[in-house]
Amino acid sequence: xxxxxxxxxxxxxxxxxxxxxxxxxxxxxxxxxxxxxxxxxxxxxxxxxxxxxxxxxxxxxxxxxxxxxxxxxxxxxxxxxxxxxxxxxxxxxxxxxxxxxxxxxxxxxxxxxxxxxxxxxxxxxxxxxxxxxxxxxxxxxxxxxxxxxxxxxxxxxxxxxxxxxxxxxxxxxxxxxxxxxxxxxxxxxxxxxxxxxxxxxxxxxxxxxxxxxxxxxxxxxxxxxxxxxxxxxxxxxxxxxxxxxxxxxxxxxxxxxxxxxxxxxxxxxxxxxxxxxxxxxxxxxxxxxxxxxxxxxxxxx
Numbered sequence: 001x002x003x004x005x006x007x008x009x010x011x012x013x014x015x016x017x018x019x020x021x022x023x024x025x026x027x028x029x030x031x032x033x034x035x036x037x038x039x040x041x042x043x044x045x046x047x048x049x050x051x052x053x054x055x056x057x058x059x060x061x062x063x064x065x066x067x068x069x070x071x072x073x074x075x076x077x078x079x080x081x082x083x084x085x086x087x088x089x090x091x092x093x094x095x096x097x098x099x100x101x102x103x104x105x106x107x108x109x110x111x112x113x114x115x116x117x118x119x120x121x122x123x124x125x126x127x128x129x130x131x132x133x134x135x136x137x138x139x140x141x142x143x144x145x146x147x148x149x150x151x152x153x154x155x156x157x158x159x160x161x162x163x164x165x166x167x168x169x170x171x172x173x174x175x176x177x178x179x180x181x182x183x184x185x186x187x188x189x190x191x192x193x194x195x196x197x198x199x200x201x202x203x204x205x206x207x208x209x210x211x212x213x214x215x216x217x218x219x220x221x222x223x224x225x226x227x228x229x230x231x232x233x234x235x236x237x238x239x240x241x242x243x244x245x246x247x248x249x250x251x252x253x254x255x256x257x258x259x260x261x262x263x264x265x266x267x268x269x270x271x272x273x274x275x276x277x278x279x280x281x282x283x284x285x286x287x288x289x290x291x292x293x294x295x296x297x298x299x300x301x
Contacts, residue, residue: 025041076218088229102159128205139184142287145291149170150234163236171235176287182231
């Protein structure tokens, strides 16, 4: 029953479905206030999703329709599966090697997005897919290296063990490296070059409309919840015996992280593909490698 609760309620579908739209609103509202605008009401992202889902998309060949339906559903299902592995509550689902499973699941959505861009008949979609692939590769090296450092320092491949038993030095360096990777994985400034509206419209999503675009918006909202939740859960070295308290703290810190990412996005300009890649190869991977080295010593691991 606890596994079904994690999948369907918290931190699974029900929580993520509501929190994803709230996080998108916090991002949009923060950017609006930084630009001296009022911004949308809190229900606007959800209403936009409903409007897209009720619109009939343009007719396509049957094979394309199958891919347009299969790829976003695969991305949504994989991201929901990754959410069930987050070590939020003391009785959270804990599997042997669930860190490896989480990495595999969270990377399915970017792969599906790249495939969607290459299936597009638009040059903008294909350019967006190429950029997405290059930047995903650039960010995955520091992201996975930081998770390996946490696993080695914590002495386990279980996310719950890593969250509770990783020493402070290795934890701080690795979480900071993961935090640096979030703007690119969430396609925010200064690393939003894969979906730069002024250059390539919506990149890999340029050709999508109606419910096809609505499903990808839902997948993106779930990515916000999963990636921010991973960062928060790994940064907290303790869990209480009160589930409501842990859930409330997890939610508040996740929203605070969204606010921080939106501030960074609003205060920075978009980098080029080469600049973004070099940043992650130098600084992101350097910080993750430092966390890995720290995990090899007694004071860090």
